[in-house]
Amino acid sequence: MTTMTETSARFREFKMPDVGEGLTEAEILKWFVQPGDTVTDGQVVCEVETAKAAVELPIPFDGVVHELRFPEGTTVDVGQVIIAIDVVPGSGDAPAPAAAAPAQEPVEAPEAEAEPKGRTPVLVGYGVAESSTKRRPRKGAALAPEAAAVAAAVQAELNGHGAPAPAPAATAPAGAPAGGRPLAKPPVRKLAKDLGIDLATVVPTGKDGIITREDVHAAAAPAAAEAPAAVASPVAPEVPAAAVPAAVSDSARETRIPVKGVRKAIAQAMVGSAFTAPHVTEFVTVDVTRTMKLVAELKEDKDMAGVRVNPLLIIAKALLVAIKRNPEVNAAWDEANQEIVQKHYVNLGIAAATPRGLIVPNIKDAHDKTLPQLAEALGELVTTARDGKTSPAAMAGGTVTITNVGVFGVDTGTPILNPGESAILAVGAIKLQPWVHKGKVKPRQVTTLALSFDHRLVDGELGSKVLADVAAILEQPKRLITWA
16 A cells, blocks of 8 residues: 555656547657657647647656657557656656557447546646546456467467467457457547458457557458368369459558548538538639739838738738728628627637648738738738647637638639638639730739638628629728728
């Protein structure tokens, strides 16, 4: 009993924090520390990816890293212990750290020694009240030593190496515990269903008899690769090997990528938006030659020194002016209360393509910013997004969005609304095209704009006015002054 007290006082465990926004899990992207490293309060120990962004996690106490509970690439539920810290290093031999869960199939970590009750760790420090809910242990999950040895031997044979395994003594299906239903996580069950594999026939090799992805893939491997099939009759005529067609596995020609993190959030948001808000998209092609000249002049302006000036800056300012002239477009539909919520502020979202997928951070209170302030905010937003450092808070509360598909050489598109917003403006590529200007055909800088809006609260007239105002400003940028 004394040893347990000393151990719990010596070692502190840091759990996957609740980063807010209703997130329940995160993937460990990278560990910045290893067992034996010294850490201090506030030091970043790992980077995790939630459904909304990549976040660096600081440790809230000093000590020496004793154990990393999960390897990189593991998706961990909020509240699970991810790292143990020796807060009294050098006070005697420490118990050996438990083996980390496999990256592909993270197994639930053992329940930690009781910490001071009341609050659990969040991103920095402590704040969220700890839930009193306890999970009931699985019944019949543990395999007897003999059954585990048989399972390991059978799996080795299925993988193409090792001696043939002795037949299991039990008559129950290989993958089923004593209780009946095979133990496997939901993604593994889905994989088995997709491959047409009965989990009851799969030999588990995971901890506590849990079936892993590798077990399912091994069971789905072609019969020729599993084991020699000695079923031919001795008197049957020998068939030349060339006459037997080789079995080609689809897995050799396909790549399956788990849907998680940002990609999972994007998929859910886009499906929810597309099948909830009735979308209408309108288009306009506009001569932006004068806007391009203004951009060139602003780049030389000393008041704009140190900030990035590009066409997106003027387009953003044009949209803000159009919203000021047509404030009803800056609204949201409240389905629960059957109300239209008009926003008296503009949090301007900018769709950004990142290595981890599409994200839409927004500039808070963009309507109050001067042109240099807007340019600075745009620059910071884009840089942070490309570095993968955008926080969940930066992506919350948007009211309207701009997506610049023109950077990919695309003329236009039909953008899908960001959930909770009423409008999104797509900007196409700016190209030199023949254009009638002052009665003559001349080469002019031309682009196409597309505005998608929620037809429940934005009528065709209102949407058309907003799009027309943006186009008019880009054609004659002096309207930024006269209309503002």
